[in-house]
Amino acid sequence: MTPAERLAALRAKLAEAGVSGFLVPRADEHLGEYVPASAERLAWLTGFSGSAGLAIVLADRAAVFTDGRYTLQVTQQTDPTLWERRHLTEEPPADWLREHAAGSRIGFDPWLHAEPALARFEAAGVTLVPLEANPLDAVWATARPAPPASPLRVHGAEFAGRDAAAKRGEVAAALREANEAAVVLADPSSVAWLLNIRGQDVPYTPLPLSFAVVDADGAVDLFLDPDRADAAVRMHLGNAVRLRPRAELPAALDALTGRVRVDAEATPAWIARRLRAAGATVSPGEDPCRLPRACKNPVEREGARRAHRRDAAAMARFLAWFAAEAPKGGLSEIAAAERLVGFRAADPLFRGESFPAISGAGEHGAIVHYRATEESNRGIAANECYLIDSGAQYPDGTTDITRTLWTGPGAPPALLRARVTRVLRGHIALATLRFPEGVSGPHLDGIARRPLWDAGEDYDHGTGHGVGSYLSVHEGPVAFSRAARQVPLREGMILSDEPGFYAAGEYGIRQENLLLVKRAEVPGARKMFLEFETLTLAPFDRRLIDPALLTPTEHAWIDAYHARVLAEVAPQVEGPIADWLRAACAPL
Structure with missing residues (x-):
């Protein structure tokens, strides 16, 4: 048709x-x-x-x-x-x-x-x-394609950091405290986090598409095809988790009584309507897994650091390769993205991309969520701007990084360098911020925009999003965005820092690292302060940075960041890549 x-x-x-x-x-x-x-x-x-x-x-x-x-x-x-x-x-x-x-x-x-x-x-x-x-x-x-039915996999404690029974106990305690009989979970990320399981039902995110009902005693009804769970998964889930076919969900909702929590924003209207029709009282409330999932535990934090260090080695190989090949011409957007996947796939723990890579040359970089197709794929020419936004899924962490590159061999235009530098200054302003406990994402969005605002420029997307732990690369409830909810940032959350600038028909600029929220030690502070630890380790293209537009503090941050990249990544890569990295990370 x-x-x-x-x-x-x-x-x-x-x-x-x-x-x-x-x-x-x-x-x-x-x-x-x-x-x-x-x-x-x-x-x-x-x-x-x-x-x-x-x-x-x-x-x-x-x-x-x-x-x-x-x-x-x-x-x-x-x-x-x-x-x-x-x-x-x-x-x-x-x-x-x-x-x-x-x-x-x-x-x-x-x-x-x-x-x-x-x-x-x-x-x-x-x-x-x-x-x-x-x-x-x-x-x-x-x-219409058939619905997915991937096998379930156990997400081991060495990656999850916490036992599923303990998580179920905490959710059950929250329900009892709220005088609620149960909660219906419609978000597969919550189901996966709660039960320490993963699947492959959707692209880029290791989810088993499923619903769950968690009772106030900690028992769980998990609604998906039971044949998807082998003996190891069933043993992992234990007797407190009942596997039930998806077709039994309506009858299970009909059997619920009392107050049943439903996260209205994250649940299909059909479920709340069914509960009311059956006589249950719908109790509006946030998915009880959402905030605990966002606050990574110590094992997940260390896993994120490991995953980013390994991902950094793949990025270094890609950036060195791109720096050598791009000036020659002959590369295409799809070929470049595929080469990056290849470098990442060399890691035995690589499980796939965390989203479809945005590989945009020239004017395609100005399309914020551009995806090269066979029809749109174009060559990457010499002496133009190229934007590569990509990420990977590893069982110990999820990555997301954007770099804006100059293809060379000539020098980039002064206006482009000025705009890239303003974007990078905004990135640094957010990455180096200390802030009191209780501050939320919408409070911080403008900090990354100020260098652009000062020049009468802006970008039409949020500054950053939450990131899961071997889950969705876009995870709530926090974000750096004027439209985001007022959810205070907490220790253990991971967010992206990605200001940008887009000249339609010409090029796009975005500089993105992931940040881990951690406690800040501020002498004399009368309340708790938080700050960010940068997880992502990859050099920014020095040719696109105008040092004259940087403050001394910004200049020092870039040099210190590049020194850290060199120290942590160079030992992981072969000689020629390490040589390239030393040049790419040299002081400005």
């Missing part, structure tokens, strides 16, 4: 269902960022393959909404004769509905939306109609 035929077929199904429109989120039943191929409904219908977005289909018009990371990508991937392109925050979907569909009946799949998101649509003056069967699935039926 062509894109136009798919849209027409969906509209026919909507007419049969008696609704005037339909909401198509980029989500599966777990509302996560990465979804299996069988849940890529938005991409199949519209052509847009980004990790966040929403489509609204009406009888006579349709729109795709994306955030600032994807404004360029959505125009490249969708047909303007079929789809209006709208900014998710500047032109909210609810406002669009109010303008074009007020008074209409709009269908939705209650498995694919959280209740707070639905409330925003209801405020737009439309009547939301839950549909028992997703009409898009009926259109897609013949070509």
Whole structure:
């Protein structure tokens, strides 16, 4: 089917269902960022393959909404004769509905939306109609991939740092303290963290797609195909964890009584509605695994350090290779990204990329979440800007790093160097910050932007996101973003520090390291202070740094950081790479 035929077929199904429109989120039943191929409904219908977005289909018009990371990508991937392109925050979907569909009946799949998101649509003056069967699935039926069913794996204590029974006990204690009988977990990251298990159901994140019900006594019902658990996994889970087929979830919800915790933002509306219909009281509250998962324990922290040191060796090999080959021309975006994967794959603990690498040369670097395809893949020319944002999954840690590189052999333009230096100054300002306990991510976002703001420049994405421990590279509840929740930073959290600048049609700049929150020793302080430990170890491209724009403190930080990179990474790499690293890490 062509894109136009798919849209027409969906509209026919909507007419049969008696609704005037339909909401198509980029989500599966777990509302996560990465979804299996069988849940890529938005991409199949519209052509847009980004990790966040929403489509609204009406009888006579349709729109795709994306955030600032994807404004360029959505125009490249969708047909303007079929789809209006709208900014998710500047032109909210609810406002669009109010303008074009007020008074209409709009269908939705209650498995694919959280209740707070639905409330925003209801405020737009439309009547939301839950549909028992997703009409898009009926259109897609013949070509739709099968759902994933990867085997479960035990995530050992040498990596997890804490026994699953202890975690279950803490969650159960929190439920009893709140006078709640149970909690329903819809986030597979929480299930994986709680039970110390992993899977391979979605790309880039080692998740087993599953639901769980945790009782106030610590017992767990885990809903996924029991055949996915071998004897070793069953022994690991123990008698307190009951494996049940996914089809038994509705009956299990019907059997719950009393107050049942549901994290409204992270749970499909279908679950809360089912609980209420069965007579349980839905108790709104945060997923009790979310904050403990974000605060890495000492074993996970040390694992992150080990993973980043090994990842740094792969990055050094890649950067040395790129520095030698890029000036010659002949490289492509895909070839460069594949070469980096190859360097990482030499590590026996490498389990895959943590997200699809953003390998953007020239103007493609300005597409914040660009992904090179066979159609878009272009050569990396001499004397241009190249952005590589990539990461890896290891059982002891998850990495995410961005470097902006000059391909050479000529000197980069002065304006480019000035912009790169401003971005790096913002990165340093955040990385070196000390702050009192109680400060949250939104408080710190502007600190990384100030050098750009001083020049009348900015970037249209958050400054940083939380990172999991052999889980999702994008992990809540914390983030450096004006739009983030006011969740105080705590010791053990890992976040990215990635300010940027994007000149549409020319190039993109981003400099990213991961930071570990730790206690700061401040003589005379009257309260607890926190600071950051930089985990990522890779040189910044010295050719793109203008020392004249740096303060003495910033200059000293870069030299000290590069000295640390050299000391920790050079012993891991072969002679020629170590020689290149010494030059790349020389004082400015």
